[in-house]
Amino acid sequence: MLLSREGYITRVAVLGRYCYPERGEETALTVFSSLKCVLPVEIIYNIYELLPEPVKTLWKDAPINGISSNPDCITIAKEMGSYPYRAAAEKAFEVVFASIREILDNDKKSRFISLLPLHLRESFERSKSCILDGSAEDFL
């Protein structure tokens, strides 16, 4: 599925139930930046190679605000995104992971998960629930 950057950002906003589309871009950049703060350079490159456009460019654009001594991406994202509580930052990861889930095939999905820090792999699993509301889960 080919998406424009705007289309992808809108999709993130839909998955996160955000009120404004630009929150989709903010969320994606915050999540990517915080990931890049803790991942080794070669993993950052591997993820870049794995992602299709337009997410690839967003990944590249996400700034690395220094190498963090804190290995916890969620704490970094909480501060970076001014989230009022940690669970809101966790939710941001789920939303972005849900969007990635939708654009990767199963093989690439598995490789993507293997590149994530261990503490985020569960979040990738939980991200399924962002894609569909509760009633739909039961229908399908």
Place this chain on the structure above:
Amino acid sequence: MEREIIATLRAATAKPDYLTTEKFDAILGGWGVFNLGVWAAANVIAKEIQKGKKMKLEVTNEAYTDVDEIAKKAVKKLMECGADPANAALTTATLLYWAGVNVQCGIPCPNRKLGAVTRMAAGIPSGRVSSIPTEKLNNKVSGFAATLAIYQALEKEHLAPFDSKLLPLGIGGSPFVGHTAIGEDHLFPKLGQKLARIGTRAMLKAYESAGMRACRWMSALFGTAASLEIIHPDAYVGEEYGQFLVTRTPEVVATAAVEEAGMPAVIHIRGTNEELKTSRIVGDLALILKDSGTPTVVGMIMFNEICSIIKEGAALGVGRAGGPLLLPLNHWVTSPSLALYLLGKGATQDEIIAIIRETMNGYFQKEDATVATNILARRAEFIERGPLTEAIIRATEPGMTNSIVKRAIYSYDQMKGGKSLTELLEDIQKRHIDAIANAVSKTMSKVLNKDIEYIRFKNVRPGAGRRTHKFAQRHFAFDAYIDVEVKVNGKIYELENLLAKVAPEAILKGDMETMEALSAVGMAVTELLNSGACSMDVVVCACMAAAMGMGPEEAAEKASEVANVIISMPSLSLKKATQLASDIVKGLDF
């Protein structure tokens, strides 16, 4: 620390009731209010969340779910605290909603709706929107205005987007309409939005016609709810209205109501600034209103106050106790409601504490609001202990202790230096009144986008002369005399005997110039009239006088007589607090 200060601190805070003129025990009978029941029910729900119960309505093939069980527990707790069954159902549904439960799910069976779940938990029959009153804004109206206007419109014109006679024979109620473009793209959204606009307009008009400033929030809710009584309230809609499996008719219908009521498209959560789509919230809550029975005015007050976690509440009419005014404490449920919302979102106790503490900045009188929240949480703990009251007490205890000790030290120093209780309280009352004036002038300058340079209360006392009864002459809340000077955009207004003379004359004559001045001072005057909600200033001074040797009864009576504005109405607990201060100081053996 001086023995008198210790005795005063302990006596003033010994029981939650000592720092207010409110009658907390009467709340538990449900007489006029049941907010302590809401605090308790919020704790009940919070404990279920912590047990890992599933906070979701789902299309599962089972008769009852976790939500049914939690609803029964919360409804029971509310009814034990005096709530009428319909009020218990509505407030439980609203609390569960803010805790994260979805308002609807389903197909013909199971078709679960949160309002119906809590109504059935309360064992009561369903109601109609036309029978639901609004909350009281001095007067009140009801959903009858919306329903009446909608049915009049249905009678006078044809509102469906097609000629209904053309519908093929035998398809009534079938998926031919309900699950296709006819229903989802045309009939439900188009008719629903028309009806919602008509209902909302009728509500706005009814409010104004009955002498109230129109409540945009309630009008949009009732307009939406009345529309959902007619159109399919569970249908998905065409893609132009929203995403499949996400957007249903309530949100689409509410979009029109929100627009008609002039509400912003996005609202925020108090303390966190999280953004919420107004139409989604109004649609969800309207569905709850439609399904949860027939609440009374008291139930609607609580419904609104639970929703006062919405930051724009004061401007839109979503509850009144979330700030900036310090309302009578029987309205207050914002903190437990917000704490429950945060817990449902997964916030930790420390995060909840920080956010609750932040919300205290939203009041004109932060210290009084902190104390008020603390004593309500402590009183609620007598009914139902839980993670929410624990967090709220932790959030407010440092602020309360700081406020009481500061006042105790000041009153000790002043009285030690030779000031009488009368002189001390005259000084304290003046400072209290001035502080309100300053806070309101700053805030209202921003709200009204005007330069309110100052508000000066020149004479504030009981007995405006409108009533001759001695009781009214003695207690500020019943016949307040107020002379105030206010400077707005460079112009000075002198308002003498504001409540008995200036305000009624200006309103009845439509004197816009005076109304401009009244808009600037109105909140400050209201804050004065509600002063007894937190009587900390008076209680601390009176306790100190008793601890320093004045007879406890005399200290209480003298304090009530002198601080006749900031205590505003008779206080039963003041004498008990002064007696305790006297007892404690005599019992200290160091």
